[in-house]
Amino acid sequence: MKELPEIFKILYDASLEFVVIGGAAMHLQGSAYVTKDVDFCYSRTPENMRRLATSLAPYHPKLRGAPADLPFTFDARAIAQGLNFTLTTDLGDLDFLGEVTGLGSYKEVKASADTQIIDGIPVLVLSLSGLIKTKKAAGRAKDLYVLPELEGLELLKRKTGVE
């Protein structure tokens, strides 16, 4: 897994419209939650789907868990025909979601995001309230398990004013 700032810079330099979500967003918001991949919500405009495909092409994206002989090219056409992609890349395991449970598409997710400056780059990160909303909506055991931590963390940040 490459360092997060390096991954963000690659996507930022490609002018990709994205929001960090999931476990990586939890970590960036201050959680101690451990995860193994990085999740993003991406805008599904034709231009952004082209940018996504182009930015990841040098890092050999493959569908995670798919048979090795399954023909697949992560290009703008494939992205347009799908929605959510769980990828193995040379950068690490990266997931790109067109929609997020409980929030909606990129526009709604962006509206629930905070801007964090990471190594000089502005990065949209799903807010704690957004994370809580999507975890409640998803409702799986692993989502509900982290709710007390997220809600406690939200209170701690609100009381102290820490970003």
Add this chain to the structure above:
Amino acid sequence: MTPEQSKLAYELITNPPAGSKLADAKDWGVDLTLLYANLKRTPSERARSFASMVHSYNGLRDAARESPPSQ
């Protein structure tokens, strides 16, 4: 995190207000000191610590696969 914020955060995690979400988190088993430690980092520092966390996770997972619990 300013010294004032650090002091307030430390007070809150060591003595969470009764009935608060922070107290609920502690009762749930969340180690509030880990939240405090992570909040003391800047967003850039948190981002840089993420990869090492993932490597640790994958190392533990691989070790568990290679050494299943004995019967």
